[in-house]
Amino acid sequence: MKIKDLRTAFVDRLQDHYPLEEVQSFFQITAHHFLGYSRMDIVLQLEEVVEEVKVQQFLTTCDRLKNHEPIQYILGDTEFYGLPFKVTPATLIPRPETEELVSWILEDLPKDTTLQLLDIGTGSGCIAISLAKHMEQTNVTAYDISEDAIKVASENAILNKVTVTFTSVDILKTTRLDQSYDCIVSNPPYVRELEKEEIQSNVLDHEPHSALFVSDTDPLVFYRAIGKLSYDNLSGNGRLFFEINQYLGKETVQLLKEIGFTQVELRQDIFGNDRMIKASR
Ligand SMILES: C[S@@+](CC[C@H](N)C(=O)[O-])C[C@H]1O[C@@H](n2cnc3c(N)ncnc32)[C@H](O)[C@@H]1O
Structure with missing residues (x-):
């Protein structure tokens, strides 16, 4: 034909x-x-x-x-920040708004020193690997609760010729980190059950629910846990970056201030939605 x-x-x-x-x-x-x-x-x-x-x-x-299966799962790959990534139903398909978060981190962090960076809830490894690719001197560690996601992320690190230390960790059961970090970044689950109606069927039926959803009663559970761990384990000049639920910008800023962060900056994505936060002590 x-x-x-x-x-x-x-x-x-x-x-x-x-x-x-x-x-x-x-x-x-x-x-x-x-x-x-x-x-x-x-x-x-x-x-x-x-x-x-x-x-x-x-x-x-x-x-x-x-x-309505997502094309990225059918073909088994996608692109993020100009790099190739394998994806499987164990990993969230990386989103363009997360590329904006990576850009912000790259603009913000110094390039000429060796930094320690941690990505929590790494999924396909898209954030950790893109940062490792663009900051060669940085030591990158990445956590996820899903062993299957860690496997895919490890393959993606090899595919992109970068070194990232991947570990399977339940961040909600973690009380202390093993070292201090100059930058902690996370795009944790943040979609409330009540927002399910807004979600298209190709996402709802095929992407991992444990990567997306949180309860309506405590939607900031990951931000509280990661915020506290970061407050205790960031180096003096360290920064915490989050991708956030667009409807919970003010509440997330407030939570981080209550934890003790003094400088908290909220940014919008290209669609004008509250989408990212940078916090430092
Ligand atoms: C919204 S996805 C983000 C994936 C990837 N970082 C990205 O930006 O495309 C959230 C990730 O957090 C992981 N996760 C969920 N609960 C977790 C927990 N308790 N501890 C660590 N990771 C968790 C999920 O497996 C999923 O990979």
Whole structure:
């Protein structure tokens, strides 16, 4: 089958399930994954014949997309901060707003000294690995409660040729850290059960609930635990960075001030939602 016919078959199968623009984007991502072609390559190679085994891979992808499975899980990879990452249903799919948090940390931390950095709730390892890649002198440690996530994150460190020390830790059962850190960062679970209605079915049905949800009665449980541990274990000039629930910006700032942090800065993401916090003692 020629690429142009494969594209038509792909669009026909999915057009009743997604907006056309999204289907076109799925085709480009799939073509890049299976054929190594960019958007421009596709336009230039429309007459090229795709071998049957690859055609079947495209069509299987279509069938899984019809079930609203995220394309990143179907193909098993994604991109974060310009780097490749493997993802499985054990790991959250990294989000663009988390890239904004990584940018803030990179702008903020000094580049010319050896720092100790800890990422709590690392998932695919996207935050820890991007920071390790851009701050070669920094020693990066990363925790997650999920052994399966740690396995994927370790593979991602190898894929991106960086060294990160991954450890399986339940942060809610941790009373002290093993050393002091210059920077602690976390994007912990923060979506309240009451916000489930806002969440699309592809997220709700496929991404790990333990990575996303917290109870309505104590939605800041991770911020309190990580905030206290950080207050006790940050070095003199150390900083704590959080990605936060956009509806709980003020409450999270207040909590960190109550813990004892004196400088707490709240920032918005590109959509204008309260999304990130930096705190120092
Ligand atoms: C919102 S995800 C963030 C994943 C990744 N850092 C990212 O930004 O894409 C939260 C992560 O926290 C982990 N987690 C949940 N409960 C935890 C706990 N009690 N201790 C440590 N990690 C936990 C989850 O397994 C998940 O990987």
